[in-house]
Amino acid sequence: MSVLIFAELDEGKIKKSAQEAIFYGAKVAQMLGTSATAIVIGQASDDELASAGRFGATIVLHASDAKLAEPNGMAYATVVAQAAQQEGSKIIVLAKSSLGDAMTARLAGKLKAGLAANVVELPDLSNGFRVKSSIYTGKAFAYNDLKANVKILAIKKNTITPEETDASAEVKPFSPALNDGDFAISIKSTDKSSGDILLPEADLVVSAGRGLKGPENWGIVEDLAKALHAATACSKPVSDLDWRPHSEHVGQTGLKISPNLYIACGISGAIQHLAGVNSSKVIVVINKDPDAPFFKSADYGIVGDVFDILPRLTKAVQAL
Ligand SMILES: Cc1cc2nc3c(=O)[nH]c(=O)nc-3n(C[C@H](O)[C@H](O)[C@H](O)COP(=O)(O)OP(=O)(O)OC[C@H]3O[C@@H](n4cnc5c(N)ncnc54)[C@H](O)[C@@H]3O)c2cc1C
Secondary structure, three states: OOOOEEEOOOOEEEOOHHHHHHHHHHHHHHOOOOOEEEEEOOOOOOHHHHHHHHHHHOOEEEEHHHHHHOOOOHHHHHHHHHHHHOOOOOOEEEEOOOOHHHHHHHHHHHHHEEEEEEEEEEEEEOOOOOEEEEEOOOOOOEEEEEOOOEEEEEOOOOOOOOOOOOOOOOEEOOOOOHHHHHHHHOOOOOOOOOOOOHHHHHOEEEEEEOOOOOOHHOOHHHHHHHHHOOOEEEEEEHHOOOOHHHHHEEEOOOOOOOOOOEEEOOOOOOOHHHHHHOOOOEEEEEEEOOOOOOHHHHOEEEEHHHHHHHHHHHEEEEHH
């Protein structure tokens, strides 16, 4: 009865959030005196698959059927459910993500499992199985007692820091039984966000709002992002105005991110914006209005003009 972890791929690589999930699953396995098995779906090299061992998985089941090349939540839920049944796994761990969200409820239905989403800590096993999760877009925590025999834990990104070893996992092929019903929804095309550092996975984010005045001024935001190796993000009006692509929009109606550092430049800090970023570990706000609401949520604030501050900040980072 191993703990099963679904490890999501991005272009053949195990995503950072999946490494966190593997590490989390391996820790839970340790607490329960069992081992951790990862299930990986899609094309990846043997070396990449074996690298799940660095985060604590002893075995990797690899489902490489060509039909599974596109990340399809319905079909992927079937594959993970079958892997859980084969392994007799009563605990299934995965990272909370768009794909994870499309899978978890289906998986819970298939396995008649209890589900906790946005989990931020290891379970407390002192009196049953209790997990802490982040709710109300990071404003509160819930403690969930999972009483079902099978339990699914969707881990919030960037809340667990994996420790790596030089271990490598044993890779075994996994051939699920799929039928047409698993592909009732199919993906026709995928519009991926561009850039070296993908926003949902980024540790550092430089974000800007209407205070930048226009798309022609984004060079100073990109310069700082480049110097820091950060991703760029923006407020909703900025993407509505087509100053930046919609894939950069963070907030209640956009991406929810939790990087280690979020630098907000010329963003007022409306509640709908905060809903997407307030679980960032450190928030730095740059705004020329000392009464801008964002300062209330900031760890560090700079009252000043972004057109003055950003180039100086970039220079300072480059000098470091
Ligand atoms: C249902 C609903 C959902 C929404 N969802 C989202 C969402 O997901 N994400 C989101 O972002 N918004 C969302 N909004 C919009 C949100 O309410 C705000 O209107 C929006 O976040 C404001 O964007 P902004 O801060 O870029 O612009 P503004 O509110 O115009 O703020 C610009 C800021 O820049 C500062 N500034 C101006 N010039 C400079 C300068 N030279 N140097 C430094 N600072 C300067 C100003 O002092 C000001 O604080 C939503 C709204 C609704 C009603």
